[in-house]
Amino acid sequence: MKDEQSHDRQEVPISERSRYILDGATGEAFDVARAVEELRKIAEDPGKPIEERLEAYEDIIDSEVGDTAMVRARNIEREMGLRQIYLKFEGGNPTGTQKDRIAFAQAMDALRRGYDAITVATCGNYGAAVALACSLAGLRCLIYIPDSFHTNRIEEMTGMGAEILRVSGSYENAVECSRQRAREEEIYDANPGGDNVVLQLRAYGQIAQEIYDDLRDAPLVVAVPVSNGTTLTGIYKGFLSLYRRGKTSRMPRIVAGSSYKKNPIIQAFLKNAASCDDLNPQKIRETAVNEPLINWHSVDGEYALEAIRSTNGWASNATDKNMLTFTKLIRDKEGLQVLPASTAGLIALIEQHRQEPLSNDRYVVVLTGRKS
Numbered sequence: 452m453k454d455e456q457s458h459d460r461q462e463v464p465i466s467e468r469s470r471y472i473l474d475g476a477t478g479e480a481f482d483v484a485r486a487v488e489e490l491r492k493i494a495e496d497p498g499k500p501i502e503e504r505l506e507a508y509e510d511i512i513d514s515e516v517g518d519t520a521m522v523r524a525r526n527i528e529r530e531m532g533l534r535q536i537y538l539k540f541e542g543g544n545p546t547g548t549q550k551d552r553i554a555f556a557q558a559m560d561a562l563r564r565g566y567d568a569i570t571v572a573t574c575g576n577y578g579a580a581v582a583l584a585c586s587l588a589g590l591r592c593l594i595y596i597p598d599s600f601h602t603n604r605i606e607e608m609t610g611m612g613a614e615i616l617r618v619s620g621s622y623e624n625a626v627e628c629s630r631q632r633a634r635e636e637e638i639y640d641a642n643p644g645g646d647n648v649v650l651q652l653r654a655y656g657q658i659a660q661e662i663y664d665d666l667r668d669a670p671l672v673v674a675v676p677v678s679n680g681t682t683l684t685g686i687y688k689g690f691l692s693l694y695r696r697g698k699t700s701r702m703p704r705i706v707a708g709s710s711y712k713k714n715p716i717i718q719a720f721l722k723n724a725a726s727c728d729d730l731n732p733q734k735i736r737e738t739a740v741n742e743p744l745i746n747w748h749s750v751d752g753e754y755a756l757e758a759i760r761s762t763n764g765w766a767s768n769a770t771d772k773n774m775l776t777f778t779k780l781i782r783d784k785e786g787l788q789v790l791p792a793s794t795a796g797l798i799a800l801i802e803q804h805r806q807e808p809l810s811n812d813r814y815v816v817v818l819t820g821r822k823s
Contacts, residue, residue: 497589515544520540539661568638595625600742669700671812672812713745715728774792793820
């Protein structure tokens with residue numbers, strides 16, 4: 452599975468790479484390399500035994516990925532009249548979003564299985580996460596981005612050694628181009644909805660484990676922003692595992708929020724549709740606010756829809772204006788700088804509370820990304 456041209460790849464010095472490890476939008480550098488330099492040298496060295504490389508890379512994951520902070524939002528509680536709201540802030544991951552969890556898990560899997568390259572289609576955050584994960588594992592990284600999408604993370608990706616390939620058409624077309632490259636050249640396919648979905652769901656399931664570790668039981672509600680539905684489904688499956696093993700006394704109600712009329716999961720729930728049908732792509736417009744959420748086809752939509760319904764959860768739309776308002780609320784009241792799209796789950800929770808007051812219990816809101 453070795454790529455004969457891999458030795459021709461222009462190496463980016465680690466001192467340069469580390470400066471490009473940025474947050475979920477444009478923010479400050481997070482110098483992972485300084486803390487894990489010796490581990491990186493082992494993990495990326497093809498001359499080292501694979502066991503040593505895997506052990507070093509696992510240590511990097513343990514040190515830098517996941518175990519994100521969860522804080523009680525007392526000021527928002529007072530503002531909204533709902534007690535015990537907890538914010539699970541995924542912005543603590545190295546590139547600033549929850550995507551680091553699946554990026555590093557798949558880089559570890561690729562390394563273990565003998566691949567020397569990973570490919571993925573992305574509109575921004577996932578590409579940054581995969582680029583970092585590859586750079587620390589010594590793997591080539593091929594990122595496909597639709598021409599119609601604009602992201603301020605391309606410089607970051609290229610700074611970590613990723614090769615950017617622009618393709619015409621939609622995000623789904625970029626995914627197909629990436630998958631075709633993976634098939635033709637025996638490259639690891641890290642795209643959503645592929646053969647690695649179980650691995651991706653397990654990685655996101657760690658969020659449920661971390662929530663349990665903090666609360667010692669399941670909250671009444673876990674509210675999550677959704678796009679493809681993979682993060683929400685992984686969290687649901689994580690709690691399902693905990694419940695089946697007798698660790699929690701209940702399953703949380705799973706709640707989803709996404710961009711207004713631009714996500715199949717939300718629309719299917721609101722219309723009480725039997726399945727998560729595709730939307731008309733011509734009616735979906737990307738903005739700087741909604742970009743991480745919009746989709747005409749949600750890869751894991753059916754799983755996400757089942758998670759919401761089976762737990763007696765709910766789903767709702769969020770306008771760009773509302774997401775910006777809640778971004779300011781979280782910043783002013785709790786001091787967290789979050790991507791506006793990250794607030795869609797909180798909006799879904801609060802809107803339900805305004806319509807029908809929720810009981811005193813514990814509520815967890817997953818904030819999927821940070822912004823400086």
